[in-house]
Amino acid sequence: MQADIDSYLDHLRHEQQCSPHTLNAYARDLEKLRALCETQAISRWQDLRSADLRQLLARLHHQGLSGKSIGRLLSAARGLYRHLVRHRHCDQDPTTGLRPPRGEKRLPKTLDVDLATQLLDGGVEDDFLARRDHAIMELFYSSGLRLSELVSTNTDDLDLGEGLLRVTGKGMRVRVVPVGTKAREAIVQWLPLRQPVAKDSALFVSERGTRLGARAVQLRLRQAGVREMGRHLHPHMLRHSFASHMLESSQDLRGVQELLGHADISTTQIYTHLDFQHLAKVYDAAHPRARRRATSSDTAEE
Template identity: 50%
Template sequence: MTSAVPGPVGADLPEPLPRYLTHLRVSRRLADRTLLLYTDALRRLAAAAAEQGLALDRVLPHHLRRLSGKLHGQGLAPRTLALQLSAWRGFYRWWGREGGVALNPVDGLRPPKAAKPLPKALPVDQAVALAAHQPDDGNPALLARDHAITELLYGSGLRVGELVSLDALPSGSAAGWIDADDATVHVLGKGRKRRTVPVGSHALKALAAWLPHRADMAAADEPALFVSNRGTRLSDAQVRSRLRALALSAGLPTSVHPHMLRHSFASHLLQSSGDLRAVQELLGHASISTTQIYTQLDFQHLAKVYDAAHPRARKKAG
């Protein structure tokens, strides 16, 4: 007699489900939480088969397609449905090897696509406050560097990798550099595509304040525009860490990372200009569809303004 999963987990399920769960626990060594999730998925499968008077070896793809649609209609998220299908598929694959079924009824079934989460952007006032924030305490050189970094990330929408790749002076090997006279930054983006982005007056002023400190900090042969205390090129992780600390110092109510400033740059520019193509070019997106997500952020902003201001908008009952 084959033992089931110890305790109540899976003990109430029809055979061969307890044997399969034992296989997952003993042979596959699944973690307890994962085993519970698989048990829940298989319990749904068993209940659906029983409701239709079907033995588990008589379940067909259209039965599972109907069950998946029902679960989705009940509010199960696409990721949860993907786990359900994975548990069912694994069970029938194992049972097929055991000789219980000839075909796997889950093969070919796919969960609905999960909606891509909207990028998080700071409100305009918070983004401006962060870019302008210069703490009174701390190392003046590092404060000047961090101020220039923040102004560039928000003012030009650079990726953090593009920012740390900037060199102080243009050269044949430079991945990117800033032309202060022309108020532009030249970067090497994704797919090794070059693009030129305007640099605002606040960023240029912050860079001018940083450059004398850089001359003192940078190692003799270091070309990087932004360097660490050791005089070497600043890393992505160091920028992220410094930006988090700066946001806390500025009193922002949310954790800030470099890409959030890029999202804020795009969203705020689109709110003001409405020019999606221009935003696409400035961000260096290969496809306009990538940039279109910011139209959703823009609509969210408009909806909040409407709800707060229009006399016929939905307002919370007072």
């Protein structure tokens, strides 16, 4: 059974060109599935039944695993069985008809325009770390990058003259995104400090000259958020803020989808809910008849 998992992961790695993050997540999920089979004395994928899989999903849900994580496990199992059926290692798929539990739909956290300005327009010291971190935050907010996309960016992906960046996103899909004036200025100030220490083509490097890792970026942004705004900041908050502010100003859902690199427009539509929240607050504050309902004290006075 482990050989079948390895074969499927190789398929994802070489043919689907999935990211290391996705591969690691699927490997963990399929290990849970294999462990279930072991406890049930199941030695072939052919012998796993829908009832067994449903029991596993229910137990994980009861243990507090989120609906999103359970959905990913089910997606991994479904992909594995499609692979097995395609290669005639199995003739049944126990994932058919199974659905993950509905999880709470949480809207992504964003910064409003004033907070984003406060974060990015503060004074920047002319040293290696400050210039690098400022360029990172400007690029996140300017171009709506994912964390994995930013850390994998190389200097030759960037065209400062045209203000464009070539980005390799999920599924190795390549898109070209604009880089705003403020981000270009921050990168221009960073590059002379990068040049003497860089050991490879990475746009953002550590003080040792090696490519900056995702965890390091997360920690630096967290510190910057506490320092400049008194709150935690993470990379996706800047991506979400970019998307929300772009959609609020342009109302161009398809355009924002392209900039974010979303394969499905339904993923981008989450930002229409954020925009509605903003409009609802404006309405409540400005409209003379916006009050939802009179309070008990108001009613008594009337």
